[in-house]
Amino acid sequence: MALKIPNKKTPIAEQEPQKRIHNFKEVVFGYTLEEAITEANRCLQCPTHPCIAGCPVSIDIPGFILALRKQNLSESIKILKNYNNLPAVCGRVCPQESQCEGVCTVGLMKDHEPVAIGKLERFVADWAASHEEIERPPERVEESEKGKVAVVGSGPSGLTVAADLAKRGYQVKIFEALHAPGGVLMYGIPEFRLPKVIVEREINAIKELGVELEKDAVIGKTITIEELRSEYDAIFIGTGAGTPRFMNVPGTNLNGVYSASEFLTRINLMHSYEFPKYDTPIRIGKRVIVVGAGNVAMDASRSALRLGAEKSMIVYRRSEKEMPARIEEYHHAVQEGIEFHWLTSPVEYIEDKNGNVTAVRCIKMRLGEPDASGRRRPIPIENSEFTIEADMVIEAIGQTSNKVLLNAFPELKLNKRGYIEADPETGKTSVEGVYAGGDIVTGAATVILAMGAGKRAAQAIDEYISSKKKV
Ligand code: FAD
Ligand code: SF4
Ligand code: SF4
Numbered sequence: 001m002a003l004k005i006p007n008k009k010t011p012i013a014e015q016e017p018q019k020r021i022h023n024f025k026e027v028v029f030g031y032t033l034e035e036a037i038t039e040a041n042r043c044l045q046c047p048t049h050p051c052i053a054g055c056p057v058s059i060d061i062p063g064f065i066l067a068l069r070k071q072n073l074s075e076s077i078k079i080l081k082n083y084n085n086l087p088a089v090c091g092r093v094c095p096q097e098s099q100c101e102g103v104c105t106v107g108l109m110k111d112h113e114p115v116a117i118g119k120l121e122r123f124v125a126d127w128a129a130s131h132e133e134i135e136r137p138p139e140r141v142e143e144s145e146k147g148k149v150a151v152v153g154s155g156p157s158g159l160t161v162a163a164d165l166a167k168r169g170y171q172v173k174i175f176e177a178l179h180a181p182g183g184v185l186m187y188g189i190p191e192f193r194l195p196k197v198i199v200e201r202e203i204n205a206i207k208e209l210g211v212e213l214e215k216d217a218v219i220g221k222t223i224t225i226e227e228l229r230s231e232y233d234a235i236f237i238g239t240g241a242g243t244p245r246f247m248n249v250p251g252t253n254l255n256g257v258y259s260a261s262e263f264l265t266r267i268n269l270m271h272s273y274e275f276p277k278y279d280t281p282i283r284i285g286k287r288v289i290v291v292g293a294g295n296v297a298m299d300a301s302r303s304a305l306r307l308g309a310e311k312s313m314i315v316y317r318r319s320e321k322e323m324p325a326r327i328e329e330y331h332h333a334v335q336e337g338i339e340f341h342w343l344t345s346p347v348e349y350i351e352d353k354n355g356n357v358t359a360v361r362c363i364k365m366r367l368g369e370p371d372a373s374g375r376r377r378p379i380p381i382e383n384s385e386f387t388i389e390a391d392m393v394i395e396a397i398g399q400t401s402n403k404v405l406l407n408a409f410p411e412l413k414l415n416k417r418g419y420i421e422a423d424p425e426t427g428k429t430s431v432e433g434v435y436a437g438g439d440i441v442t443g444a445a446t447v448i449l450a451m452g453a454g455k456r457a458a459q460a461i462d463e464y465i466s467s468k469k470k471v
Helices: 033-038 048-055 059-070 073-083 089-093 117-129 156-165 197-208 224-231 260-268 295-304 327-335 403-407 447-470
Strands: 148-152 170-175 212-214 235-236 257-259 287-291 310-313 340-341 345-352 355-369 376-380 386-387 392-395 434-436
Touching: 033 059, 033 117, 048 059, 059 073, 073 089, 073 117, 089 117, 089 197, 089 447, 148 156, 148 224, 148 355, 156 170, 156 197, 156 235, 156 447, 197 212, 224 235, 224 355, 235 447, 257 260, 260 295, 260 392, 287 295, 287 327, 295 310, 295 327, 295 392, 310 345, 327 376, 345 376, 355 392
Parallel strands: 148 170, 148 235, 170 212, 235 434, 257 392, 287 310, 287 392, 310 340
Antiparallel strands: 345 355, 355 376, 355 386
């Protein structure tokens, strides 16, 4: 018998593109209860539930969807929170198309879109937040003797380790270098994609578990790693990959050439999008070129548009097919009028007479055989150079590890790429009692992969401290 379920996801309301390019308010409004239930009804509750294996933190997806379908939302959020301490964040930013939704049975049926798992997760998390009497944190195990754990970095990996260990009764303190916790969720991903009140809300719920948080604490500078080692039973390092990479083409030092990290940090963390309320303006060009086509590039180009650029362009050396950005962000960028130059790479930033960038000389590329990343290697086409006028360039070609802590901790073994060498199953590093996870181990990846690493490390740290205390 043919299954009768709508083949498309239940549509979701969004801000009109022409309106939203002038503000930083969230683009996607979220489902109403009625829409969420309609979408939940598309789930087949398959006994093999491949979606669970597609989620790096193994959320009981059919379980939370079934509870939602029965309108038992307090049960639904309880199920989600058993697995995920940041459901409102993940529902918004996970690359669902390559994770849970990528393997959903409905999506594998001819002409069908998968169940909108991310949007349902977001709905349940947002609903719980507006019904605070329901979203009570799980009971903290009162067992202060269990041990003390220091977490370095408050991004998704650090927050997950901290929450999971606090739930198991550990005394946990997070040390964060910046003045606001959240890592990339706070300083990288813009407000129109992930409102900061939502990040703050989920961090507050973690603090309510008893997790302490010290801001402006740069481990390796203001507090030494030896100080942490003498006070804590175990340490987790989740310092991310926040150092920008550069193309290193001639003209990189011209005025108007930025790294996306600097550009987005000024906008998000320093609130330059709220100038003059915040006295931290940022200069925006009329014609902006962003180099790269990942989430960071989409965020930079869309932010530039919202801050007044007349034209915001993306230049990418591969084709649309190899673009690493979340598909939803790409669609939104297209709707907003971002101009894409595929198979194009900058070779020089050209100077006006006053040290400012005025144009970008580019070369056309073609795709060769796949490289180590599995994507086809871009190869320059001889004599194909051309120039695009631009008075601002933002490079978003990737990040690498932050060296502040690594330089202060030479015993810690690094891999050839300069990231911490850690066991993928436990996060165990070369130093006893020191664990690591997230981007500082894998290189720049995703929120949910960092959280998955945090979960596994929490389990391993619990086993390590428990076995040490038994001796
Ligand atoms: P981070 O989030 O980088 O957090 C590390 C924290 O450690 C930071 O707060 C840093 O200040 C702190 N720290 C560093 N050194 C020290 C020190 N010495 N002492 C104390 N604290 C320190 N992923 C997605 O899944 N979906 C997306 O849509 C998405 N969009 C992105 C957009 C942008 C602009 C960027 C930059 C990344 C995006 N990512 C996205 C990637 C994702 O955000 C990261 O993979 C994830 O945040 C990594 O988490 P983490 O815990 O490893 O580190
Ligand atoms: Fe899917 Fe991410 Fe939610 Fe897991 S956390 S179910 S991968 S949206
Ligand atoms: Fe529902 Fe899709 Fe998971 Fe099946 S795979 S249980 S249809 S979400």
